[in-house]
Amino acid sequence: MKKILIQITALCLFLSLPVLFVTGCYNDSKEYLYPELSGDCDTTNVTFALSVKPITDGNCKSCHSGSSPSGGVNIENYTQTKALADDGRLVNVINATGGYPLMPQGAALPDCSIKTIEIWVAAGAPNN
Ligand code: HEC
Structure with a gap:
């Protein structure tokens, strides 16, 4: 029984990894596409x-x-x-x-x- 629980836990961790990856990539590309939204590109007061x-x-x-x-x-x-x-x-x-x-x-x-x-x-x- 204990062994099965460990296996299920491992499986869950394994399955959630791609989700974490995809979320990370999504945020990266949003900042890449809209740098003015990321806070790194301040274009409010260009001189x-x-x-x-x-x-x-x-x-x-x-x-x-x-x-x-x-x-x-x-x-x-x-x-x-x-x-x-x-x-x-x-x-x-x-x-x-x-x-x-x-x-x-x-x-x-x-x-x-x-x-x-x-x-x-x-x-x-x-x-x-
Ligand atoms: C490593 C050297 C170098 C750097 C750095 C450089 N240039 Fe040039 N630039 C050139 C050369 C060489 C030419 C002329 C040859 C050509 O047209 O490719 C040129 C031509 C130009 C022209 C004339 C284009 C035309 O056909 O009328 C403009 C305008 C210009 N550069 C603007 C810039 C701006 C703006 C930057 C910075 C964002 C810049 N250059 C950075 C080397 C450089």
Whole structure:
């Protein structure tokens, strides 16, 4: 009798494992699909100085600064970034859309950074 109980307990544990897995994966993918819901991607107060510039400084400036920047494009200050926002290239390159090459080259920005830049551009790329 005792042996059967142990077997049943073991069986129950075994059967519940996949359920735990599936639940875990579901939560992960929800955060992946909607990062703004996870708390990790705060897009409520996007500004150039505090949101966008840190992204371009960290991911674009190494190639797009100085006297001979890659592609002849400088991304060092507001005026330069605003010009790229207005002609559509900024949003196009980070999404590899419109026939533009993906930037940064080879590996896209994290979803949250792309979203942040898109929100700033959609707001008219203000100098805030
Ligand atoms: C490792 C170097 C490197 C990094 C980092 C990089 N770029 Fe570039 N970028 C290039 C090169 C090289 C070109 C020109 C060649 C080409 O078009 O592929 C270019 C071209 C561009 C162009 C002009 C595209 C066109 O066809 O008019 C834009 C806009 C641009 N990059 C934006 C960005 C932005 C925004 C980032 C950061 C999110 C970034 N780049 C990061 C190397 C880089």
